[in-house]
Amino acid sequence: MTIRVHIDGRVHEVEPGQSVAAVVLNAAGAPRRLGVPDGPGASGVSDVSAAACAPDGPGVAFRRSANGQPRGPICGMGICHECRLTIDDVPHERSCLIECRDGMNIRTAEDPGDRNGSMGDWSAKDRSPEDRSPEDRSPEIGLREAAGPISAHLDTDVLILGGGPAGLAAAAALADHSVETILIDENPSPGGQIWRRSVRPPHQEDRANKSIRSAIARSTFLGSTTVWDIQPRECRAHCGAWQGQVGREAYLRVRFRRVLLASGARERFLPFPGWTLPGVMGVGGAQALAKSGWDVSGLRIVVAGSGPLLPAVASSLRQRGAEIRLLAEQASRSNLLPMAAALLTDRTKLRQAVRLRMDLGGVRWRFGTWPVRAEGDGHVQSVVMTDGRSEWKEECDLLAVGFGLVPNVEAALQLGCRLSKRGLPGVRREFRGRGQGGVHCGVQGGVHDKVPGDAAGVAVDPWQETSVAGVYAAGEVTGVGGVDLAEAEGRIAGLAMAGERAAAEEHFQSRARGRAFAAALDEAFALRRELLVPPDDAVTICRCEDVAFGQVASHESWRAAKLATRCGMGSCQGRVCGAALRTLKGWIHDVPRPPLSPVPVGAWIDDPEE
Amino acid sequence: MTSLTRDVVIVGSGIVGAAVAAELAGRGRDVLVLESGELAGGATAEGMGHVLFLDDHPEQSELLRVSLERWRSLQEELPNDAEVDVCGTLWVATDDEELQGAERKAEALGSQGIECELISPRQLRNLEPALSSSVQGALRLPKDSVVYPPNVARHLLKFDTRGSGCRSAGRIETQLGVQVVGVSADVSGAGGGAGARAGTRAGAVEVRLRDAPSILARDVVVAAGIATPELLPDCLVLPRKGHLAITDRYPGLLHHQIVELGYVKNAHAGEGDSVSFNVQPRPTGQLLLGSSRQFAGRDRFVDPSLVSRLMKRILEFLPALDRARILRIWTGFRPATPDDRPLIGRWQGDGVWVATGHEGLGITTSLGTAELLADLMDGRSPRIQPDVFDPCRVWRATS
Incomplete structure (x- = not known):
């Protein structure tokens, strides 16, 4: 069909x-x-x-x-x-x-x-409204039919944000103990980025399908649903789907007693000349688009950046018919040795690594190599690469480039959760009021710590509970560590929320293994000095507002730069440039203002009966 | 204990502090501006940035008139990032009572020489097709404008002697991350109560800093907005909380700043929470949606029920915005006073001056405030009648 x-x-x-x-x-x-x-x-x-x-x-x-x-x-x-x-x-x-x-x-x-x-010329100071052309005058924002929104109020014991491996594992564990759960994801189908629904079946089909089936059969899954506000005081999440996602607006208010943040991670993009050209995209981004039906066959692709995602995606794109021109990892070969040693202790991971190496047979794979600039007329046509000694040009139709992952901590910050580098001690509990059955999330608005910057995740205790009572976190959101760790953390969180601490403890060992491996990965793929050098002043840093790096460079903080230059004030709300500036300037997170994602005016209107 | 001796110290780099700094520097004073947070990062950054004429505060009309006159010349020199848009204001009426109010207002404004015109519902459809047909008419003030205040403040603080037209122009130095914890007049004990004029007074004002030696200055201007009582404990400035939202870009959807005529009525209807329809098209094509007013402490919490009320109000006037996407909602605090008038003038003791308490009109009236305060500091007789703004009235009221 x-x-x-x-x-x-x-x-x-x-x-x-x-x-x-x-x-x-x-x-x-x-x-x-x-x-x-x-x-x-x-x-x-x-x-x-x-x-x-x-x-x-x-x-x-x-x-x-x-x-x-x-x-x-x-x-x-x-x-x-x-x-x-x-x-x-x-x-x-x-x-x-x-x-x-x-x-x-x-x-x-x-x-x-x-x-x-x-x-356009909207900024013209001297034009009176009468001078503006009639084309400027359309009052419509779109959608002529007034179907009217669907509005609903839901109630649940546990609300899980994010339907990837961690969220699914938690949902399954909760379902095993008959705890009522709602699982929400912005994507149409569960599985997260790694098990994203694909037109062609993904590599881990069996494991993914098993995990998804086990979770979804026994809990409520809301796909294509964006959570845009969480009110800790009222234990209420505002979420919904609007025109486009489902063809009609549906605004939901979900009351919950406890919430699990399993919102995963996103790619870290570092700006370089030409990175805004169409055809330069993330490594995970290219993968996600290919999985959702983009035909990459015949495309000449350079895969660059850092991390274990690079060979995995290169292999997957190759299987879909793309020609991998170059696979360039910024980390040097010697830096990767400790990780190779860690691999030897894990048979499954070792097998995966060997398999990947075989899949990529014949592909040019360079270490200590990174992109300098992308070039092209309206679309990327080539990329200049360097190994620190010389520069050369690679022709390509697509440059897939990402420098590791950073946790999606925005909802956690809005809830008042502390962040830390994974494994750092010192998660203190300040928010009390946890009663017998229910949870009172008592965050004082506006009182938030300055938090550590680059790649920090949500700090959790052994039961995956955050510094805010009743708010749990699992998976990449606590620090990037891959699918096995995410599942272990999700299981522990789910079991702990179900009151099954003994059962949760059985997964501590596998979590510890996952964390050790994650630490080895962090070390191995640490960004090289050359990549932490700020880009030229003319390079765009904020893609939403077209702010150049030179405009923000002289400011003393993230907020000062935002106030003066509009950097980070656009649609993505600093998700892209904020992460880059944390890496390049050491600027810390600030607490994101609501909504977590752009949401229609109409969605804010409460039902009168509520 | 003390270190440098300064001519003028201004506490606060918001639009009022910046305007006063520029004015004083233009008159030859050397100014040090101290800011504890980001440059112009308080109410100046949190508000809407309207430069408009309001006739609802008769005792402020001179301050407004002088301010707007000075804005017109400042706008000529402002850089692009100040986002000046002379979009005009439409005060919209929803019923006969408000319509009659608009007519009276038009007459009153006309008699003060303020350019304005009454707009029929039919003209309105043409001017702003997105407005609801329930709007009965409007009063248009074409010279009103909107600006991006933090960058106006930044520009004012970049004051330099070239082009100032002043033979003995001074300098402005701005220091960020400096927290002032107290201000005391006449620390040398040698000064006497008499002369407010610079140079005739022997005393100095001590500016006490956190984690740094105090500064001695001839004059100190406290323009610290809602933080003012932390420095001058009797100086009653109250945080009046507001909610604002900004949308994604919808260029061409609106052409004027639009405010409901009920605005002033709503805004000052007692102590309770209120919401009013007040929308600005920004030069980016984004729409700034406001506003609410409440006394709710200094908690920055975004209150969903108040946002719901606000959005409902906005949709009554602009139903097309139902699907406009909101990027951000935030709260801020207007520095309010018990009698709705700003505090401009000398505080207790020689050499200590106050310029704050402008509530929602601080962007507009900052420039007139600067002129008035500088005149008082110079001992000149000001164009603007100073008595109604005398800050000591709040001290007297509380003591």
Whole structure:
């Protein structure tokens, strides 16, 4: 069965389950598939003209930035907001999170009707409203039919945010002990990024399906649902799905007694010249988009950055028909030795590593190598790489680049949870009031600690409970450590919440193993000095607001930079530039203001009966 | 114990402190601005940034008039990041009573020489098609504008002698991360009560700092907003909490700052919580949505029930915003006074001055405040009648 969608007025037949971002990428095609001859490789210099590259169809610019630059998706998982499109006349839709529906009308920045666009000449000081052209005057924000929102109030014992391995493991453990649970995820299906629903079955199909089935059969799963506010005082979460995600708004208020944060991690992007070109995306981002239906076959891809995700994604993209031009890990080979030693103690991981190495047979794999700049006309066409001694150019249609993962701690910060580097002692409990049966989350608004910066996760006690009573955390959100650790933490959290501490303790050992391995990974993939050098002043740091690094560099803090330059004030709310600036400038997190994700005005309105 | 001797120390780098600094420097004084947090990071950063004429405070009309006159010339020199947009204000009426109010207001403004026009419902559809058809008409003040106040303050503090037009212009130095814990007048004991004029007084003012030696200054201006009582314990400034929200970019959706005519009525209807419709189109295409007023301590908690009331109010006027996405909601604190008038003038003791308590009008009236205070400090007779702003009234009221 196929369904039809309109992209910039043209009809495209797509498969159900494909994400909008994926089908737009497919429709745009890539230069190579439009007949641009295969480049001569590493030594060659691209002379492909812009005209030859201009793709037929909607083009590669999903949106135009504040200054009018073309942009495409980078994170593939709802964080970066660069994939925003106008869908069924609603602007600012994150196309990576939305599955295609029959008859959907999709407009990119190439379409004159798109309203995600730049500010144009709106900033003109001297124009009176009468001078503004009639086109400026449309009062509609979209969606003519007034279906009216669906509103519901739900009640649950445990609310789990995030349906990846940690959330699923906890849900299953809670279900085993008949604890009522609601599991919410922004993606349409459970599984998180690692077990993201794919048009082609993923590698870990059996394990993933087993885990998902076990959790979902016995708890309530709400997919395509964004949690945008958590009120610790009232133990109430505001969440919902709106136009695009499900075709109709649904605003939910969920009351809970306890909450488990299993919101995972996102990629860390470090800015370099050209990183905003469409076709430069995250390593996990490329993987997520490919899993949701983007056809990468025939694409020439450079995979760069750092971490175990690189070879895994390179292998997966290769299996989907892509040509991996280069796999470049910034860490040096000698740095990776301790991790190799740790691998030897874990048979499963060792087997996976060996398998991966075989899958990548014939792929150029360099260590101590990293990207210097990406180049191209409206789309990435090549990337200049260095090993610290020399620089050379690699032609490519896609540069997948990510420098490790950082935990998604925003909901935790909003709840008042402390952060720490994993394993650091000193989680103190200040928030009391925990009674027999229920939990009172007593966070004093506005009183938050300054927290450690780079890659800090939510601090937890042995039962995965955070510094706020009744708030638990498990998985990457407590510090990045991979799927095995996430499952162990999720199980412990679920069992502890079910009051089964003895059973939870049985998983302590596997958690300890996971943490030791995570520590070895941290060490092995530590960013090299050269990557911590701030980029040139002209390099864009904030993609949402088009703020250059030079504009923020002289400010003394994250908040001062935000106030003066708009850095971090755009749609992604500093998710991308904030993480980069924590790494580059050591700036600390601040407590994010609500909502956790952009949400329609109408969603804030409470029912009168409540 | 004490170290440097300074000419003028200003406590607070918000728009009021910055405006006073620029004014004094323009008159030849050397100014040191001390800020405990981020530059202009308090109420100046938290509010809406409107520069508008309000006729509901007759005793402030001179302050407003002078301020707006000075804003018009300042706007010429402000950089792009100050986001000046002379979008005008539409005061919208929802019933006959408010419509009659608008007519009276038009007359009153006209007699003061303030440019304004009454807008029929039909004209309104053309000017702002997104407004609800329940709006009965409006009063338009085309010269009102919106700005981004933190960068205006930043610009004012970048004051330099070139182009100031002042023969003996002074300097401004700004120090961040300096926390002032107290201010005491006449520490040398040699000064006498008489002269407020600079140079005629022997005493100095001590500015006590946390973790640093005190500073002695000839004059100290406290422009610390809601933190003022921490430095001058009898100086009653109350935090009046407000909620604001900003949307994603919807360029072209609105063209004016729009405020409901019931605004002043709502805003000052006693001590209870109130919400009013007040929306600004920002130069980015974003919409700034406000506002609420409440006395609720200094807790920054975003109150969902108040947000719900506020959004409902906004949708009554702009139903099209139902699906506009909100990026951020935050709270801030207006420095309020018991009688709704700012505190501008000399505090107890020679050399200690206060400029704060502007509540929601501080951006607009900062420039007039600076002129008035500088005149008082110079011993000149001010253009703006100073008595109604005399800060000592709150001290007398409380003691």
